[in-house]
Amino acid sequence: GAGVSQTPSNKVTEKGKYVELRCDPISGHTALYWYRQSLGQGPEFLIYFQGTGAADDSGLPNDRFFAVRPEGSVSTLKIQRTERGDSAVYLCASSPHSNTDTQYFGPGTRLTVL
Amino acid sequence: GQNIDQPTEMTATEGAIVQINCTYQTSGFNGLFWYQQHAGEAPTFLSYNVLDGLEEKGRFSSFLSRSKGYSYLLLKELQMKDSASYLCAATNQAGTALIFGKGTTLSVSS
Numbered sequence: 001g002a003g004v005s006q007t008p009s010n011k012v013t014e015k016g017k018y019v020e021l022r023c024d025p026i027s028g029h030t031a032l033y034w035y036r037q038s039l040g041q042g043p044e045f046l047i048y049f050q051g052t053g054a055a056d057d058s059g060l061p062n063d064r065f066f067a068v069r070p071e072g073s074v075s076t077l078k079i080q081r082t083e084r085g086d087s088a089v090y091l092c093a094s095s096p097h098s099n100t101d102t103q104y105f106g107p108g109t110r111l112t113v114l
Numbered sequence: 115g116q117n118i119d120q121p122t123e124m125t126a127t128e129g130a131i132v133q134i135n136c137t138y139q140t141s142g143f144n145g146l147f148w149y150q151q152h153a154g155e156a157p158t159f160l161s162y163n164v165l166d167g168l169e170e171k172g173r174f175s176s177f178l179s180r181s182k183g184y185s186y187l188l189l190k191e192l193q194m195k196d197s198a199s200y201l202c203a204a205t206n207q208a209g210t211a212l213i214f215g216k217g218t219t220l221s222v223s224s
Contacts, residue, residue: 004156033211042118042201042214043157056210091156102147103212105156 002026004106006092012112013082021077021109025094032075033103034067035091043091049075050098082113116140118215120202125221126192134187134218136202144205146178146185147212151199160187160200189220197222 005024013019025032030051035043045059049069057067064082069075079086089108095101117139126132138146145164149157163169163178163185175188189196199217206213 035211035214040216042203042216043212045206045211045213048210056208058208059211102159102162104159105149107156 004092004094004104006090006106006109008109009107010110010112012114014114015082015084017082017113019079019082019111021079021090021111023075023077023092023106025073025075025092026104027073029094029096029104030072031095031098031101031103032069033093033095034075034077035093037089037091037108046077079111082111084113087111087113116204116206116213118202118204118213120200120215120218122216123219123221125223128192128194128222128224130192131188131190132192132220134189134200134202134220136185136187136215138183138185138202138204138215140204140213141207142205142209143180144209146176147203148174148176148185148187149201149203149214151201151217153198157201192222194222194224196220 007022032049034046037043047067048056052072064080067077089110091108092106093103095103120136148160151157161176168177173190178185199219201217202215203212
């Protein structure tokens with residue numbers, strides 16, 4: 001696969017449930033980012049990984065949100081006790097080495113919390 | 115603080131030229147990015163400016179003035195497929211991620 005892939009493409013869940021969103025970056029890219037995009041807004045930064053470690057998680061809105069990247073490739077964004085306000089498109093991006101490289105985005109996961 | 119401003123909407127006709135402006139205020143600066151996003155799709159990279167001046171790439175050009183905190187994206191010979199949202203972004207203070215504007219929705223009509 002040439003690009004960033006994300007699964008699922010759509011996720012509908014009920015308020016209070018737990019969800020996991022997966023991102024598979026471009027092969028060899030060491031930097032990985034999660035963003036959240038609401039309708040009519042630009043993407044909003046959540047967290048940045050360099051390799052396996054979270055280099056900057058200052059964008060995570062609260063402690064219900066958590067992300068991991070255990071082997072430095074695939075990443076999972078985990079949301080506990082989902083709320084209706086969590087509904088958005090969750091975008092993943094990767095870049096070759098560092099945060100100053102061009103970021104390439106995946107198609108996103110549309111999360112709807114009922 | 116971090117702030118990116120760009121117009122909400124613009125309209126133009128096929129074959130015309132349009133300029134989308136962006137002003138930014140960032141504590142740290144590592145370059146200015148432009149992305150294109152069609153409805154329901156991922157943002158795709160258009161251009162990156164780190165030095166002052168104009169960068170030309172086919173029908174699209176991007177300009178940066180660091181002293182003025184200003185950039186623009188110039189689209190020439192507009193086509194219907196250019197109808198999309200155009201996102202201006204700059205690196206955050208920590209230099210770890212991008213801060214995006216709300217995007218400019220461009221509608222191209224025949």
